[in-house]
Amino acid sequence: MNQVNQHISQLREDFMKGELSEIHLKKTPDLQFEQWMSDAIEAKVNEVAACNLATVNSNHKPSSRIVYLREFGNNEFYFYTNYDSRKAAEIADNPFVCLTFFWPELERQIRIEGIVVKKAETEKSDAYFNARPQDSKIGAWSSPQSRVLKNREELQGFIEQNKKKFEDQEIPRPEFWGGYIIKATYYEFWQGRKNRLHDRIRFSLENENWKIERLAP
Numbered sequence: 433m434n435q436v437n438q439h440i441s442q443l444r445e446d447f448m449k450g451e452l453s454e455i456h457l458k459k460t461p462d463l464q465f466e467q468w469m470s471d472a473i474e475a476k477v478n479e480v481a482a483c484n485l486a487t488v489n490s491n492h493k494p495s496s497r498i499v500y501l502r503e504f505g506n507n508e509f510y511f512y513t514n515y516d517s518r519k520a521a522e523i524a525d526n527p528f529v530c531l532t533f534f535w536p537e538l539e540r541q542i543r544i545e546g547i548v549v550k551k552a553e554t555e556k557s558d559a560y561f562n563a564r565p566q567d568s569k570i571g572a573w574s575s576p577q578s579r580v581l582k583n584r585e586e587l588q589g590f591i592e593q594n595k596k597k598f599e600d601q602e603i604p605r606p607e608f609w610g611g612y613i614i615k616a617t618y619y620e621f622w623q624g625r626k627n628r629l630h631d632r633i634r635f636s637l638e639n640e641n642w643k644i645e646r647l648a649p
């Protein structure tokens with residue numbers, strides 16, 4: 433076995449930081465999510481808004497990548513991206529997606545399943561785009577996200593072109609860039625516990641009511 437495999441095969445993390453009990457659980461999963469997100473912010477979790485977004489294409493093949501959650505509420509989750517990217521094409525084929533957060537500092541994981549119900553309102557996408565630093569705006573215009581590039585210089589060329597194009601003017605949001613809204617229909621809150629006997633509580637939407645169940649770890 434090589435050194436790296438030896439190292440990872442011997443990692444043993446015991447989770448001891450907390451527990452998740454039905455008594456302290458919020459009545460609805462969006463309130464529970466808000467509580468855990470606010471705990472994570474307070475605990476200064478690194479990259480607290482980063483989550484894994486999984487999509488599935490029309491051939492049933494999954495793919496996933498990290499995105500930033502930018503807003504949530506009422507079981508709606510917003511993220512922003514390029515509407516011509518691979519993820520966008522997969523969402524157009526199949527709107528069912530998953531989001532997963534892992535906050536090691538709190539030994540917590542949250543799994544969310546839902547449907548991309550629509551693109552974010554143009555005002556919201558505009559507001560978020562306009563709040564980005566100038567270089568990020570140029571970046572959004574310059575990256576044909578998920579496309580093959582000849583080399584790094586090709587990307588640099590697009591950046592230079594856009595810098596020139598938008599010199600001395602407000603940079604508008606490109607039409608090919610904006611938000612998506614995921615409506616969640618399923619949540620699982622996971623709290624690491626000792627000896628792999630973790631707490632797992634799920635909320636699933638049944639006839640417009642949230643059914644709450646505990647799962648074996």
Ligand SMILES: Cc1cc2nc3c(=O)[nH]c(=O)nc-3n(C[C@H](O)[C@H](O)[C@H](O)COP(=O)(O)O)c2cc1C
Pocket residue numbers: 479482495496497498499500501511512513514517518519520577578
């Ligand atoms: C911490 C982190 C945050 C990211 N946030 C975003 C994001 O909010 N939007 C986005 O389009 N890509 C984001 N990315 C890049 C994506 O992971 C991915 O490389 C990109 O969106 C292209 O994915 P696709 O080809 O599957 O569409 C982020 C990556 C990391 C590591």
